[in-house]
Amino acid sequence: MATVYEQIGGAPAMDAAVDIFYRKVLSDESISHFFDAVDMERQAAKQKAFLTMAFGGPNTYTGKDMRTAHAHLVARGLNDDHFNAVAGHLKSTLEELNVPANLVADVLAVAESTRNDVLGR
Amino acid sequence: MPALKHNGLTVELLAGETVLEALLRVGVNAPSSCRSGACQTCLMRVESGLPTAKSQEGLKDTLRAQGYFLPCVCVPDGDLVAAFPDADAVQRVPTRVIDVTPLNADIVRVRLAAPERFVYLAGQFLHLHHPGGAVRSYSLASLPSAVEPLEIHVRLIPGGQVSQWVHSELGAGDHVDIGGPAGSCFYVPGEPERSMLLVGTGSGLAPLFGILRDALNQGHSGRIVLIHGSLVAAGLYLVEEATALSRSHSNFRYVPTVLNEDGPNGSFRGQIIDAVTQEVPNPKGWRVYACGHPEMVKAVKRQMFLAGASLKDLYSDPFIIGSPPAVASD
Numbered sequence: 001m002a003t004v005y006e007q008i009g010g011a012p013a014m015d016a017a018v019d020i021f022y023r024k025v026l027s028d029e030s031i032s033h034f035f036d037a038v039d040m041e042r043q044a045a046k047q048k049a050f051l052t053m054a055f056g057g058p059n060t061y062t063g064k065d066m067r068t069a070h071a072h073l074v075a076r077g078l079n080d081d082h083f084n085a086v087a088g089h090l091k092s093t094l095e096e097l098n099v100p101a102n103l104v105a106d107v108l109a110v111a112e113s114t115r116n117d118v119l120g121r
Numbered sequence: 122m123p124a125l126k127h128n129g130l131t132v133e134l135l136a137g138e139t140v141l142e143a144l145l146r147v148g149v150n151a152p153s154s155c156r157s158g159a160c161q162t163c164l165m166r167v168e169s170g171l172p173t174a175k176s177q178e179g180l181k182d183t184l185r186a187q188g189y190f191l192p193c194v195c196v197p198d199g200d201l202v203a204a205f206p207d208a209d210a211v212q213r214v215p216t217r218v219i220d221v222t223p224l225n226a227d228i229v230r231v232r233l234a235a236p237e238r239f240v241y242l243a244g245q246f247l248h249l250h251h252p253g254g255a256v257r258s259y260s261l262a263s264l265p266s267a268v269e270p271l272e273i274h275v276r277l278i279p280g281g282q283v284s285q286w287v288h289s290e291l292g293a294g295d296h297v298d299i300g301g302p303a304g305s306c307f308y309v310p311g312e313p314e315r316s317m318l319l320v321g322t323g324s325g326l327a328p329l330f331g332i333l334r335d336a337l338n339q340g341h342s343g344r345i346v347l348i349h350g351s352l353v354a355a356g357l358y359l360v361e362e363a364t365a366l367s368r369s370h371s372n373f374r375y376v377p378t379v380l381n382e383d384g385p386n387g388s389f390r391g392q393i394i395d396a397v398t399q400e401v402p403n404p405k406g407w408r409v410y411a412c413g414h415p416e417m418v419k420a421v422k423r424q425m426f427l428a429g430a431s432l433k434d435l436y437s438d439p440f441i442i443g444s445p446p447a448v449a450s451d
Binding site (some may be wrong): 053 | 157159
């Protein structure tokens, strides 16, 4: 079965997906302060790497990467509510891209599998 | 199998091997992270040869135009010579000052004889070497041509070693060394109908003016809006030149913006970010260039992105007081 990555059109389509997803995240006042200090383009490149992995594309992401990358945010109070908000934006991004519900569920399961690493538990 | 050359080293690529894998195999300490063409940590630039189309997917047009590619997803079809981005700005060439003239109370225009070997694009920056060893970066307002001198705009920074030297000591006939060019803020030909927003404060006008003239020269047919912001009306400059261009090109609109007082006819009074929102309420599909004060650059990029501009279409080389901009980080 095709991955979401293949289904939405592979690498070229990832930029559009990142635009939609990152715009939602930055527009959400409950979480946008976690993204204020960082350079927008570097941040977007990281989002793209994460989405590529979550969509079933080629990746070499590890749990350790996730843990290290988010440690400074955990120190600033990153919690389950914030994680849930980001996961919600991921879901609505996929729906906007007309990804079928069963594949959306697959992606959200991948995202969910990173929860403990992201939150440093 | 194709050969890869890097920093004097030649590597025969194995079947199906990426450039990054080959470099790591022979012990080159190449940076990388996702290894799937997404994070751009491993960014390199070809000095000769053609990178594969796949290895340039997702890169900004200006990076592509300069031969940048992602070695982690590049399995080359032919021989390549590749370098890391920081290897760019090493050349240093002597040149001569043509003149130094004031543009407003604290910005001067410096024109330099263009050295033959200095190949650049309007909007990129050069490195100016102070005789004492300090180096500062200044954006180019001129167009590359056989007859046009290099032009930079230097703002006097209180206590700034290089800007004080330029303002008080540098004059016609002096010899100075320059390096570069560098930077990814320039006009990309090929889509003449795309709309462009150019936003800048202070001497951030320099690269924008270069990009504007480059675009008009190349027959850009889409809309171009230039917003130049200043705290006071006297801080604006090149007003007559920009106004003249807006009269001779119906697709170009010039909006001088003054924060604290009324500016010239047709100017906007208030925050530059409000001028941007008023002029371009829906930036979807626009290319956005922002140059000048780092906080302004950040705010404009964020606002335009949230309003619909694509991340790939945001261009900037933020001017950082006291240090040259990081070449590879934007």
